[in-house]
Amino acid sequence: MTTAISIDNLQAESPSTEPSVRIRDLNFHYGEGDLFKQVLFNINLDIYPGQIVILTGPSGSGKTTLLTLIGALRTVQDGSLRVLGQELRNLGAKNLVQVRKNIGFIFQAHNLFYSLTARQNVMMSTDLYPKDISDIAPSSRSADILTKLGLGERVDYKPHALSGGQKQRVAIARALVNHPRLILADEPTAALDKKSGRDVVTLMQKMAKEENITILMVTHDNRILDVADRIINLVDGNLESDNVVNTDVTNDTRTFML
Numbered sequence: 389m390t391t392a393i394s395i396d397n398l399q400a401e402s403p404s405t406e407p408s409v410r411i412r413d414l415n416f417h418y419g420e421g422d423l424f425k426q427v428l429f430n431i432n433l434d435i436y437p438g439q440i441v442i443l444t445g446p447s448g449s450g451k452t453t454l455l456t457l458i459g460a461l462r463t464v465q466d467g468s469l470r471v472l473g474q475e476l477r478n479l480g481a482k483n484l485v486q487v488r489k490n491i492g493f494i495f496q497a498h499n500l501f502y503s504l505t506a507r508q509n510v511m512m513s514t515d516l517y518p519k520d521i522s523d524i525a526p527s528s529r530s531a532d533i534l535t536k537l538g539l540g541e542r543v544d545y546k547p548h549a550l551s552g553g554q555k556q557r558v559a560i561a562r563a564l565v566n567h568p569r570l571i572l573a574d575e576p577t578a579a580l581d582k583k584s585g586r587d588v589v590t591l592m593q594k595m596a597k598e599e600n601i602t603i604l605m606v607t608h609d610n611r612i613l614d615v616a617d618r619i620i621n622l623v624d625g626n627l628e629s630d631n632v633v634n635t636d637v638t639n640d641t642r643t644f645m646l
């Protein structure tokens with residue numbers, strides 16, 4: 389039995405490895421003039437390969453904003469944000485696309501195309517972000533990953549014939565098919581019942597550990613907190629706490645367990 393202790397503002401440092409995400413003095417605001425609203429304040433954070441980090445915090449605290457900045461979906465305004473070794477600040481559109489190729493996105497609304505089969509939905513990823521990662525054709529690669537996620541029998545079914553949990557697994561397959569090094573998930577279990585939610589995060593955990601993928605997941609779902617290696621709490625745009633709950637994944641020699 390391990391007990392987490394709070395290590396406010398202390399990063400889980402792993403000197404031997406380059407962090408997947410390295411954030412320094414990051415600020416972000418929406419709007420200008422009368423509409424100016426700062427939503428992230430002086431964020432500093434390192435996330436290492438293979439870590440599963442859960443980002444929690446009250447509604448409106450800036451979680452999705454932070455996730456979309458890390459996903460190279462927003463422009464970095466102030467501070468430094470390195471993702472997979474690439475500084476995103478001042479990076480041109482073309483290079484931002486290159487960074488996104490190594491990121492898998494999973495959202496609450498799985499955003500599947502209802503006119504396409506599970507396999508074709510997964511192939512959207514290989515079409516949008518073609519990566520020269522294997523000789524296997526995208527169609528077979530998509531079927532393989534669906535099978536790995538327990539949907540071997542459903543490869544050529546359309547979403548309306550799938551359950552909520554199965555649809556979310558298609559979305560996970562789509563995020564994983566290009567072998568991303570980083571997965572960003574925003575409330576991936578919000579629309580799922582307890583068992584489906586558990587199955588989905590267990591699968592994500594397995595993939596993270598098997599393929600050394602870094603996962604950053606925003607969730608309000610207390611039922612899945614145990615999959616995390618670290619739990620970070622954001623309040624009013626500030627990193628309020630950073631709790632390491634599993635030290636196995638860092639090379640850190642400090643002991644955080646009581």
Ligand SMILES: Nc1ncnc2c1ncn2[C@@H]1O[C@H](COP(=O)(O)OP(=O)(O)OP(=O)(O)O)[C@@H](O)[C@H]1O
Binds near residue numbers: 419427445448451
């Ligand atoms: N496009 C936008 N323009 C202006 N303000 C925005 C925009 N998107 C978000 N905000 C505001 O920024 C703040 C942070 O929003 P964000 O969605 O990042 O929070 P969150 O923690 O993800 O919230 P939730 O848990 O409700 O999804 C909120 O006050 C929100 O109203």
